[in-house]
Amino acid sequence: MNSVILHTATRLLMSLILMFSVYIMFRGHNEPGGGFIGGLIAASAIVLYSAAFGATWARQALRVPSMSIAGCGLFFAAISGVFSAFAGSPFLTGLWWIPHLNIEVHLALSTPLLFDIGVYLVVIGAIVTIALEMEEAED
């Protein structure tokens, strides 16, 4: 769509929405949010971008094929379940590592977090693929 307002607004919004989506994903374990919602938000940002500038530019902005993002996500999610095998527990058992850093903030690293990042990427990849393919189907 050839609208200056849309173009300008999209450029600003895009980065905000993407950052917001990452925030939503990370806070999901304790507050409303999570990988699924975060992924949907991020996907909507890219769909917005493609509405403003066209699917070709949206692909350019992504840098990698959208299905590869989904593939990566699936890989992360699946691999996060394998770690528990080294601890002798069943597939996908959550493992937590909370390092004691001498700062105010608690840092909690865990396999469910990796899993959630996987979900996030799968949702982005799949939704963006569907939307961009549909948008391009005319040519």
Place this chain on the structure above:
Amino acid sequence: MMLPAVISGFALGAVAPWVVRAVGARAHWLLAVLPAVLFVYFAGFLPGVAEGQVYRFATEWVPGLGVTLSFYVDGLALLFALLISGIGTFIVIYTGGYLHGHEQIGRFYVYLLSFMASMLGVVLADNAITLFVFWELTSLTSFLLIGFNHEESRSRRAAVQALIVTGGGGLALLAGLLLMGAVGGTLEISELMTQPEVLHGSPLYTAMVILVLAGAFSKSAQFPLHFWLPNAMEAPTPVSAYLHSSTMVKAGVYLVARMSPGLGGSELWFYALVIFGAVTMLTGALLALRQTDLKLVLAYTTVAGLGTLVMLIGLSAPLGYKAAAVFLITHALYKGCLFMSAGAVDHETGTRNPLELGGLRGAMPITFAAAALAGLSMSGIVPFIGFIGKEVMYEATLHLGPVGGVVLTIATIAGNALTIVAAGVVVLRPFFGERRKTPKHPHEAPVELYLGPCVLAGLGLLAGIAYPLTQDSLTAPMMGSMAGTMPDHRAAELYLWHGLKLPLFLSLLTLGLGIAGYVYWDRIRESLAATLRAIGWGPDLGYDQVIAGVEWLSFRQVRVQQTGYLRHYLIVTFTVFAAFVVWTLMTVGGGPSAFEMPAVRLTEWVALGLMVMGAGAATLVYSRIAAIAAIGVVGYAVALIFVMFSAPDLAFTQFMVETLTVVILVLVLMRVPLEVRAFRGLGARIRDAVISIAVGVVFTLVLMGVVQGDLDLRLSEYFAETSVPVAHGHNIVNVILVDFRALDTLGEIFVVTVAGLSTFALVRLALFKRKGGAGEGGGA
């Protein structure tokens, strides 16, 4: 130690391409170390097994389903394991020479070593499921090996055919094994085999036997399923020599032998094995004589050999088992050798047609010597193991009684005589006579190509001369496995000279018939070819007809089921759904008994009002865009309700999903041509209204019924209690998604990925077709 030994082939196979890249053209010598080490490892069991000991190794695999990764070493398993690892060593070396310089040789080793590991798994497995898994793995790796030259359509067809036949048989086998497990109460084959009376007494006995034999016969190419084996000769020769002569096709024979103590002993078992075996033996041996390709002659004699083995196992203890054990060794040694030397001849001359070959003994003396020794063993000449094999075979068939014994003995003589003719075709034709012009000028093959044949042929001679050793360490323990108890020395006795008795005269008669047959081979071949042309139909053609029939049927079925109109799918789905729910509510109950108006707040009324308005608008408007927007309103109203009932996660997701749905739907609908036909007439509108109202009413009834019942809160409470201490998360919804029920989520994101991929493929395919497709070389 046993588990690493079995799966080491997979591990080495996985890195084989890098080994080839790093080591270069001599990688095969390095790769062959593994099978050689395995051979030595298995050979270490020989002394114990010769004394009747058995070894069992078990690791938990899926304890919940009674599946253990258990392995069992007895005479039968050990003999097979030795053949697989021993011949495998030479096959790996042979491949290095045969596919020298082939750019995909690394890939070939992946398949070959994985196959070897799968095959070891089959013969050593004790748990029925473990056996089945390895069994299927042999089918899969064999598919990859047959289709190695995948650019040729004949290879592809042969590979698919072998997979369908052996894979189909594998399914039957699985059913049979599960039946046995259910009746016997255990999945460990060694335990099942100790309770034949339980298996025989079960009303499912007949089904078990038929299913297990269907699996075994399809794998071991028994008539009328033999056709895939000759077609599999499309594979490179190392594959034919390994899989389709000495190992994989014997998996069926192995299975029959393994099941003998438990399932054997009934009339059904006896007649099935003897009749199918004998018919296969004769068919294979006859068809071998009409071929003009060394590999095909050998392939059909392999079919004959497999038939012979099945028949001999059917003749049962002790003579049949003895003959089967001896013939198994004989066959593996000479057939592996002859396949490899036929490959060497092909490699050096450029042809495998015996009519175009001759006089090669001068040019290829070592290959000739190996082939000659194997040919002598194949023909059953003193003092080769083949001679002993034939003697005990006649002893077994003669023992059967007046009528059956005579019939079966005559059949066996015919089969053996035809095999001798085939041996002549494979050994005498190419190496004797006058030298003919061949596509390539022949030289002696490289050492890789004659090492295996020489060793195997030499072993064939050695096994015959040192027959007491063969008996004590190999055949007697194998007989013990098949019979369930170790045979005494007399029953297992092998001999080279047994005096002037009937089997000796029959051997001489067989030899005479074979020589006569070889002299008249040209005439026999032509009349056989004429006869087959006159019949004009064979199982191979039958396979094509069956496949064509299945395709026709599925095409018809799809045409009925898949009209391509979304509205048809929706009509069927919703009608069936409504009908089933109504039926359940009426027969089982669960519908609402009383209606109580809940207290609805104003904000909720607003959300409800939006919903009803959106739905109403969607049904009334003509513009598709407007309809989508109206549906979107319904979705947002639902999200509002989630917010009001404090489910922020759900509301959040609902908002996002709704937005993206509207965007994507608009994108889709903007592409769809708005034909006049696409609008529904009055009748269709009424029909759709009836269906949608019915579904709405049914849903309302179900919901009202659900609300009336007590809510089971046990799960919710469990999650609420354990979310923080166990999963370190305060957001229960997310904790459930990524931790408690992570496996479900994994499945869901799989579905999401597949949906993305399918859309991608569908859209791209449509684009490709519209652009004419042919431009990119192929066409859809």
